[in-house]
Amino acid sequence: MTHVMKSGALQSDLHRKEGNSSESAVDGNRRRISNPLMFLRRWAANPLQMGSIIPSSQALCLRIARQMRRTSDQYVVELGAGTGVVSKAMLDAGLPPEKLYVVEIVPDMAKHLRDVLPGVNVIEGDARDLAQLLPEHVRGNVGTVVCGVPLVLLPLAEQKKFIDAMDAVAPGVGFLHFSYCITSPLPYQKHHLTAKREEWTPRNFPPASVWRYTPEK
Numbered sequence: 001m002t003h004v005m006k007s008g009a010l011q012s013d014l015h016r017k018e019g020n021s022s023e024s025a026v027d028g029n030r031r032r033i034s035n036p037l038m039f040l041r042r043w044a045a046n047p048l049q050m051g052s053i054i055p056s057s058q059a060l061c062l063r064i065a066r067q068m069r070r071t072s073d074q075y076v077v078e079l080g081a082g083t084g085v086v087s088k089a090m091l092d093a094g095l096p097p098e099k100l101y102v103v104e105i106v107p108d109m110a111k112h113l114r115d116v117l118p119g120v121n122v123i124e125g126d127a128r129d130l131a132q133l134l135p136e137h138v139r140g141n142v143g144t145v146v147c148g149v150p151l152v153l154l155p156l157a158e159q160k161k162f163i164d165a166m167d168a169v170a171p172g173v174g175f176l177h178f179s180y181c182i183t184s185p186l187p188y189q190k191h192h193l194t195a196k197r198e199e200w201t202p203r204n205f206p207p208a209s210v211w212r213y214t215p216e217k
């Protein structure tokens with residue numbers, strides 16, 4: 001089932017703007033968002049779909065957030081938002097909640113995202129159907145796509161479905177993808193992409209990199 005819903009009232013701590021993300025800041029709200037037990041349960045139910053046994057660390061989320069690029073009218077789209085910790089870091093980095101669309105396939109996790117990310121557009125559905133899931137005014141007006149779905153675990157043809165879906169809504173933009181691999185998690189040349197490791201942190205379990213993939217010119 002596909003379900004698009006915008007959450008209710010904004011909470012002030014989710015609506016903070018620009019420049020106040022610091023790795024040393026202890027954030028109780030992040031702890032509420034990051035729900036390790038729910039994550040572990042989902043991993044036990046479907047390890048391939050989750051790709052990790054615990055949510056992304058604050059250090060990793062901050063590194064993803066600082067790679068976000070957009071003009072003021074553009075949207076950010078996150079695939080496989082999970083617990084919402086990456087989304088939260090992007091909001092804290094100044095992204096207005098109404099400019100963020102997150103797609104999550106697991107109904108319980110989509111519900112959790114609506115609960116913890118007020119004002120964010122939460123879509124329950126399969127990210128491979130992204131072009132059908134996003135409203136028309138968003139398609140083609142996307143500054144950054146973050147892919148949280150663990151593509152490394154998928155065969156080439158399945159990876160291509162996600163890559164094509166992202167390119168359909170953000171032509172030429174490419175996407176950010178985080179991974180625990182030492183080398184590129186995607187065989188990027190086979191997908192006609194260029195690859196750049198933008199970030200790496202040991203402060204994640206396991207240590208993680210943020211890759212930027214862009215369509216070859």
Ligand SMILES: C[S@@+](CC[C@H](N)C(=O)[O-])C[C@H]1O[C@@H](n2cnc3c(N)ncnc32)[C@H](O)[C@@H]1O
Nearest residue numbers: 050055056080082083084104105126127148149
């Ligand atoms: C590695 S986890 C996300 C981690 C997230 N950054 C966090 O720390 O909570 C991958 C997420 O992708 C979701 N997912 C997997 N396949 C998907 C698909 N086809 N469409 C949308 N979401 C999907 C999973 O349910 C899971 O929540």
